[in-house]
Each structure stands twice: as C-alpha cells, then as structure tokens.
Amino acid sequence: MKYDLIVIGSGPGGYVAAIRGAQLGMSVAVVERAELGGICLNWGCIPTKSLLKSAQVLEYAHHAADYGVKIENATPDFDAIIARSRGVADKMSKGIQYLFKKNNITVIEGHGKLTADKTVEVTNAAGEKTIFEAQHIVLATGARSRQLPNIPQDGKRIIGYRQALTLDHKPESMIVVGSGAIGSELAYFYNAMGTKVLLVEFMPTILPLEDEEVSKQVGRSFKKAGIDVMVKSSVESVESGEGLLKVNIKNKKGEIEVHEAEIVLSAVGISPNVENIGLEELNIEMERGRVKVDDYYRTNVEGVYAIGDIVHGPALAHVASAEAICCVEHIAGVHTEPIDYTNIPGCTYTTPEVASVGLNEAKALEAGYEIKIGKFPFTASGKASAAGANEGFIKLIFNAADNTLLGAHMVGMNVTEMIAEMVLARKVKATAHDIIKTVHPHPTMSEAVMEAAAAAYDEVIHI
Incomplete structure (x- = not known):
C-alpha cells in the first residue's frame, strides 16, 4: 500500500x-x-x-x-x-x-x-x-x-452546467445566467436546438474577459441567431412554483424586469x-x-x-x-x-469560435505600452468565403518598441485551432515581421494571421 x-x-x-x-x-x-x-x-x-x-x-x-x-x-x-x-x-x-x-x-x-x-x-x-x-x-x-444564494440550484429546473448536459427533454425556454465560456456555449447550443434563450450578463459585454471588439462581434452573432442578450444586468431572484419559473432581473437602467422560463441555467463560475x-x-x-x-x-x-x-x-x-x-x-x-x-490561450467553442492569448487592447494600454494593432476580417479571406464563414476577424496587438506580440484575439470559424501559433510566437518572442515573413498556406483561415500582422505595419495585401 x-x-x-x-x-x-x-x-x-x-x-x-x-x-x-x-x-x-x-x-x-x-x-x-x-x-x-x-x-x-x-x-x-x-x-x-x-x-x-x-x-x-x-x-x-x-x-x-x-x-x-x-x-x-x-x-x-x-x-x-x-x-x-x-x-x-x-x-x-x-x-x-x-x-x-x-x-x-x-x-x-x-x-x-x-x-x-x-x-x-x-x-x-x-x-x-x-x-x-x-x-x-x-x-x-x-x-x-458555483452556487449563488439568489439562484438556488435544485438540479431540475434551476441547474448548473452538469445537469444541462443531460436534460431528459429539450426545454421550450431557458435563461442562462453568466456569459463566460460555459454560459455562452450552452446558450448557443440550446438556441440551435430551438429553445428560446435569454443570456444575462452582469458586465457590459458578453464574454467579458475577451477583447471588447471580439465580445461585441459575438454579441451581434448571438442576436442574429435569435439569442436575447441582456448586459449590465443581474438576476436578483428566481420564483419557483407551478408553471414557468419567474426570474427577476435588474436591467442596465436599474429597473426590475420579470422574465419567465422553463429552465434557469446558472453559469457564473466554479x-x-x-x-x-x-x-x-x-x-x-x-x-x-x-x-x-x-x-x-x-x-x-x-x-x-x-x-x-x-x-x-x-x-x-x-x-x-x-x-x-x-x-x-x-x-x-x-x-x-x-x-x-501570461501566455495561456483561452477558447470558447460557440459559432463563431473565440480564441485569445496575452493582453487585450485595453489592458495593453493600461500597462503603458505604445502599441500597433493589425486587424484582418474574414470577409477578405478566400477560404472563409468558400466555407461560408465570413463572420469575424483576427486582431493582433504588438509592442511598438520592439515589435513583439503582446496579444492575439480571434473570432471566427476554426480559430481555436489557430491560436497555438500565437502562443508559440509569444513564447519565442517572435516579432511582427517574423509572422509576416512566415509563409502561410493558401487558401486557409490561418492566412489571416499573417495578414493581420502585415496590417499593423501597413504591409497588408488583401484589404
């Protein structure tokens, strides 16, 4: 023993x-x-x-x-x-x-x-x-x-992520509390299944840890897909009785709105x-x-x-x-x-996908860096057009002092498979021109990485 x-x-x-x-x-x-x-x-x-x-x-x-x-x-x-x-x-x-x-x-x-x-x-x-x-x-x-006192989980109608994976039927309506990776992924899934979904987030944007431009892009995509989104809002209480749950939500104006749902999914952390x-x-x-x-x-x-x-x-x-x-x-x-x-990638597997590593724009400026930013939209990508997946973009943030990569922020199809290149670039302290001069295969979504780096230095070809 x-x-x-x-x-x-x-x-x-x-x-x-x-x-x-x-x-x-x-x-x-x-x-x-x-x-x-x-x-x-x-x-x-x-x-x-x-x-x-x-x-x-x-x-x-x-x-x-x-x-x-x-x-x-x-x-x-x-x-x-x-x-x-x-x-x-x-x-x-x-x-x-x-x-x-x-x-x-x-x-x-x-x-x-x-x-x-x-x-x-x-x-x-x-x-x-x-x-x-x-x-x-x-x-x-x-x-x-994580259990919140104002959203007491009963495992049946007020649930956590674990129960959300094994529901015995598709609910007609669901309120998802928290729009981090877990909340956003499950909101996307149940909406795709035909459930009426309301996503509630306390912070000003969904996926609040991501770069603001990325979060706003996902917010637009969610609304286009039919997901209702409330930001700067909080669930104050859930009333359980016969029929639908009554959920009291304080909106961005500080007013209480009452929403009804068959299921409340609490996804506010662990x-x-x-x-x-x-x-x-x-x-x-x-x-x-x-x-x-x-x-x-x-x-x-x-x-x-x-x-x-x-x-x-x-x-x-x-x-x-x-x-x-x-x-x-x-x-x-x-x-x-x-x-x-500081070099840990994060991924969210919604449609469109989200992937990031390093500092976002706000944090880079807050840290005192002088920065160069390059963006490349997937609307200009041949592979994205062929795949019918033009939503999203690549955003790269460079330190203007030495041209090294401070952060990479991606939203679009398959970006979770592309972020590792940026993690390696940051680990070996690759410069923008190292990325620009690295030949990327065509046609691929990954070309957008090279193009975004080039855009930061006015060398971009395809926009």
Missing part, C-alpha cells in the same frame, strides 16, 4: 500527473470517487464539444441551400444528441483506463483525504476506509458549479473542491479560498502538492495538465521551468 506518488483526482490535471510520474519511473496510484477523466472528460470540455458539433451540423443542414445542397425538414433529435455526447464522454473515460493500465497505474476507487504525514485515507462506496502511503501526494480535486480533503488537518495554507503553492506546486507541507482548479490561475483543462507535468517533473528532479501564466 506504499507508492512513490498518489494523485487525488483523475481530471486533466490528475491523470496527466499520474501518467507523467509513471513515465519517470515512479510507482503511482490515483484516487477517484467518480468517473476517470474528471469533470472535463465526463461533464465539461468533451461532452459540451460533442453537443456543439451536433448544433453545428444542424445549422449546416438548415443552410445547406447556401451551398447548393437540398435538405428538407432537418430537425434535431434531442435525445440522440445527448446520447451521442454521453457516448463520446464514456469513450474518452475508457481511454484513461487504457492509459492507466498501459502505464501500470493503480486506480483506487473512493474519496481521498489527507490524514497525516504522507498518508491518504480512502473511503469507498461501502464506507470502508483504507490507508495508503506515498512519498509525494498531488491534490487535483478540481471544481464544481467553486474549488477543497472541502473534506484534509487541508485543515495538515494545516495546509490557503489563499483566497484556494491552496497556496509555489512555482512548482509545493504546498507548505513537505510532500504535498496541489494543481488545477484548486490553486490560483486560469481554471482551464490545459492549464491543469501543464501544471501536472511541471509539478511531477520537478518531483522527479527533471529540469523544468515554471509556467508563464
């Missing part, structure tokens, strides 16, 4: 930590109380992308005539779409099982809790407790939907799973509700580490995975560099 490494949680932080530890010669065990793969594979990233793909296919069918194809009476089979999504998630979870077996990783089913120096107590479904020991313990317990995992027993230091760690994810207790949504930083799957590798390689004595949190 002794291991070199025990990981509590098997999400994109936990399972990556386990596999990397095994690759580096450690004996590894993973403690998991639910499905392997955690929230991301089972209730987040993967199943939502499956739903969004179904919505995209439906939209293609509805607009098939634009491509010279006749399709009549294309309608969504909601139950089949949900079933496909669950099937995709199940397949991915089984893939983690395979990887664990391949790397000789032991899976311990149950709830894991730190109990003393280098020990983990696991309580299984029957309530039986077993003690395991390890030289190193990585906490990767993830997060859950809460880290830090309860009942032994933090208090070991006096592990916390900071603003999350575990305090150093650059290599060490807590103040020797041999205990924490990664992912329970530490500070963007609550993103790819961040958790990167932290896992950094943490475990440091444990193994492999040279590794701390993660640069």
Whole structure:
C-alpha cells in the first residue's frame, strides 16, 4: 500500500500527473470517487464539444441551400444528441483506463483525504476506509458549479452546467445566467436546438474577459441567431412554483424586469473542491479560498502538492495538465521551468469560435505600452468565403518598441485551432515581421494571421 506518488483526482490535471510520474519511473496510484477523466472528460470540455458539433451540423443542414445542397425538414433529435455526447464522454473515460493500465497505474476507487504525514485515507462506496502511503501526494480535486444564494440550484429546473448536459427533454425556454465560456456555449447550443434563450450578463459585454471588439462581434452573432442578450444586468431572484419559473432581473437602467422560463441555467463560475480533503488537518495554507503553492506546486507541507482548479490561475483543462507535468517533473528532479501564466490561450467553442492569448487592447494600454494593432476580417479571406464563414476577424496587438506580440484575439470559424501559433510566437518572442515573413498556406483561415500582422505595419495585401 506504499507508492512513490498518489494523485487525488483523475481530471486533466490528475491523470496527466499520474501518467507523467509513471513515465519517470515512479510507482503511482490515483484516487477517484467518480468517473476517470474528471469533470472535463465526463461533464465539461468533451461532452459540451460533442453537443456543439451536433448544433453545428444542424445549422449546416438548415443552410445547406447556401451551398447548393437540398435538405428538407432537418430537425434535431434531442435525445440522440445527448446520447451521442454521453457516448463520446464514456469513450474518452475508457481511454484513461487504457492509459492507466498501459502505464501500470493503480486506480483506487473512493474519496481521498489527507490524514497525516504522507498518508491518504480512502473511503469507498461501502464506507470502508483504507490507508495508503506515498512519498509525494498531488491534490487535483478540481471544481464544481458555483452556487449563488439568489439562484438556488435544485438540479431540475434551476441547474448548473452538469445537469444541462443531460436534460431528459429539450426545454421550450431557458435563461442562462453568466456569459463566460460555459454560459455562452450552452446558450448557443440550446438556441440551435430551438429553445428560446435569454443570456444575462452582469458586465457590459458578453464574454467579458475577451477583447471588447471580439465580445461585441459575438454579441451581434448571438442576436442574429435569435439569442436575447441582456448586459449590465443581474438576476436578483428566481420564483419557483407551478408553471414557468419567474426570474427577476435588474436591467442596465436599474429597473426590475420579470422574465419567465422553463429552465434557469446558472453559469457564473466554479467553486474549488477543497472541502473534506484534509487541508485543515495538515494545516495546509490557503489563499483566497484556494491552496497556496509555489512555482512548482509545493504546498507548505513537505510532500504535498496541489494543481488545477484548486490553486490560483486560469481554471482551464490545459492549464491543469501543464501544471501536472511541471509539478511531477520537478518531483522527479527533471529540469523544468515554471509556467508563464501570461501566455495561456483561452477558447470558447460557440459559432463563431473565440480564441485569445496575452493582453487585450485595453489592458495593453493600461500597462503603458505604445502599441500597433493589425486587424484582418474574414470577409477578405478566400477560404472563409468558400466555407461560408465570413463572420469575424483576427486582431493582433504588438509592442511598438520592439515589435513583439503582446496579444492575439480571434473570432471566427476554426480559430481555436489557430491560436497555438500565437502562443508559440509569444513564447519565442517572435516579432511582427517574423509572422509576416512566415509563409502561410493558401487558401486557409490561418492566412489571416499573417495578414493581420502585415496590417499593423501597413504591409497588408488583401484589404
């Protein structure tokens, strides 16, 4: 019952930590109380992308005539779409099982809790407790939907993102509270299915963390698609009784509007799973509700580490995975560099897609940079025109002092597949002219990156 490494949680932080530890010669065990793969594979990233793909296919069918194809009476089979999504998630979870077996990783089913120096107590479904020991313990317990007192979730009519993935019928109407990536993606999906959707956002724009021009473009696209959007607004209370829910919303004028809906989806962020995992027993230091760690994810207790949504930083799957590798390689004595949190890409998989990295225009100016901005619209892209996807643009922000890339902001088809080039450009400190002189294939959406860089220096060809 002794291991070199025990990981509590098997999400994109936990399972990556386990596999990397095994690759580096450690004996590894993973403690998991639910499905392997955690929230991301089972209730987040993967199943939502499956739903969004179904919505995209439906939209293609509805607009098939634009491509010279006749399709009549294309309608969504909601139950089949949900079933496909669950099937995709199940397949991915089984893939983690395979990887664990391949790397000789032991899976311990149950709830894991730190109990003393280098020990983990696991309580299984029957309530039986077993003690395991390890030289190193990585906490990767993830997060859950954040609960607001004025929007009390009952899991049936007032729901979080998890229930939104498995509704037993397509609701006629839905109010989505919060327009971050989760809220915007689910608002887009249910609207595409035929649900009447109202999206409520407290900030002045939807997707408030994105560059303002990008957020406004998505707002226009949503309204064009039939999604009602209220910004500078907040849900004050939800009245539940027979019939539709009555939702009291304070609008931008400070007035209360009453809206009715069959479902209210709360998508106002996440809460880290830090309860009942032994933090208090070991006096592990916390900071603003999350575990305090150093650059290599060490807590103040020797041999205990924490990664992912329970530490500070963007609550993103790819961040958790990167932290896992950094943490475990440091444990193994492999040279590794701390993660640069200023160079983390963010993606939202609506239609149009959104992707960004680095500083937006407002933050670049706030930081005191003199900047050069280049924009290239997809209306000028041959590939976008051929694909029937002219919505959106590429916006690049450069430091005028040395021509390096401060930020990249994209909205349009497939931009989530294009942002990695910009992450690499920032990592290697590529200049605008490095990007301009990098030959991009034609015709592709990625040409817009080269053209946007050229636009910042008055060298653009196609606009």
